[in-house]
Amino acid sequence: MFNLPEKVTMIEVGPRDGLQNEKLFVPTEIKKQFIVGLRNAGLQEMELTSFVSPKWVPQMSDAAEIVVDCLDGKTRNIVLAPNRKGIDRLYSSDCQAVAVFVGVSNSFNIKNINKTTSDCLMELKPLIRELKEKNYFVRACISTAFYCPYEGKIVESDTIKLCREFVLIGVDELSVADTIGMAAPTEAFSLFTKLKAEFPETMLTAHFHDTRKLALANILASLQAGIVRFDTSAGGLGGCPFAPGAAGNAATEDVVYMFERMGIDTGVNLAKLMDAIEVVRPHLSRQIETGYYRLHAQTI
Numbered sequence: 001m002f003n004l005p006e007k008v009t010m011i012e013v014g015p016r017d018g019l020q021n022e023k024l025f026v027p028t029e030i031k032k033q034f035i036v037g038l039r040n041a042g043l044q045e046m047e048l049t050s051f052v053s054p055k056w057v058p059q060m061s062d063a064a065e066i067v068v069d070c071l072d073g074k075t076r077n078i079v080l081a082p083n084r085k086g087i088d089r090l091y092s093s094d095c096q097a098v099a100v101f102v103g104v105s106n107s108f109n110i111k112n113i114n115k116t117t118s119d120c121l122m123e124l125k126p127l128i129r130e131l132k133e134k135n136y137f138v139r140a141c142i143s144t145a146f147y148c149p150y151e152g153k154i155v156e157s158d159t160i161k162l163c164r165e166f167v168l169i170g171v172d173e174l175s176v177a178d179t180i181g182m183a184a185p186t187e188a189f190s191l192f193t194k195l196k197a198e199f200p201e202t203m204l205t206a207h208f209h210d211t212r213k214l215a216l217a218n219i220l221a222s223l224q225a226g227i228v229r230f231d232t233s234a235g236g237l238g239g240c241p242f243a244p245g246a247a248g249n250a251a252t253e254d255v256v257y258m259f260e261r262m263g264i265d266t267g268v269n270l271a272k273l274m275d276a277i278e279v280v281r282p283h284l285s286r287q288i289e290t291g292y293y294r295l296h297a298q299t300i
């Protein structure tokens, strides 16, 4: 029934997507311990934080300190940056990997970064070229790839067109996102099958929010379309402050559990991942349920 790879790559977005929407400020020291814990659990690629406006996203106001203290030189540490100012902040750090982000939907883009999609592209194109000349790893996060909280269903070919723009400029990776968790597995399979066929040389990553509890089903559908890279967030934290209705990301522990039970190597140790979640749990405004992973950990 299933066409299974031997292993997948998990990109941990908990410290960034997971925490950016938290109401209470998570102390910087706790964020750093969370990052170390996640790395100890085996996560080799991680979004650490964002170089965005602290007025727009106060939770990310300690980004400079996080980056200084959390780069390890061994794993891929990614920082989000939306504009020239964000990229200049990147240049003044030692971080070697950046994620730019743009929505297929204009309305979402204006709410999220105060620019239309095409203005955003105009600003990002020369920045990406410059980043590639300087040998940075560039990831492009494509928001509202399936549905927009303001515009509804997104036409699949519009998403593919935007992805094409970024591939032509030379990004290393596309992280294609179901921002508000509305995609159906059939839609996930369809889009990722087409992206995989058109962009065989580009790293393709699926980023699902779990608003309607379809993230795992969508991940499985994307796996069937040939995708082997998945953005997930420890504890299922997450959501974009400018996308009403966006719940957390697919929980790293759920995805690790599913893949490992299917015989697919994730490189992640579930018990250590649970330890990392315990670091941040007391500082969260929302409840997360992970007890069952501890309960039967010995019998898995």
Ligand code: HMG
Pocket (backbone or CB within 6 Å): 017, 020, 050, 051, 052, 053, 054, 056, 057, 080, 081, 082, 083, 085, 086, 087, 089, 101, 112, 113, 114, 141, 142, 143, 144, 177, 178, 179, 207, 209, 239, 240, 241, 242
């Ligand atoms: P703006 O107000 O239009 O910016 O915001 P501006 O250029 O007019 O500047 C206004 C002020 O912001 C100035 O400071 C700038 O210096 C400062 P002031 O003079 O008022 O003191 N500023 C910055 N400060 C720090 N870092 C920067 C920066 N840029 C300007 N990079 C802006 C435009 C893009 C800055 C703002 O809209 C913003 O920061 N947006 C961030 C939104 C965000 O972080 N969203 C969440 C991440 S995306 C996401 O979660 C989706 C994803 O997970 C995929 C999915 O699920 O869909 C990736």
Ligand code: MG
Pocket (backbone or CB within 6 Å): 017, 177, 179, 207, 209, 238, 239, 240, 249
């Ligand atoms: Mg997201």
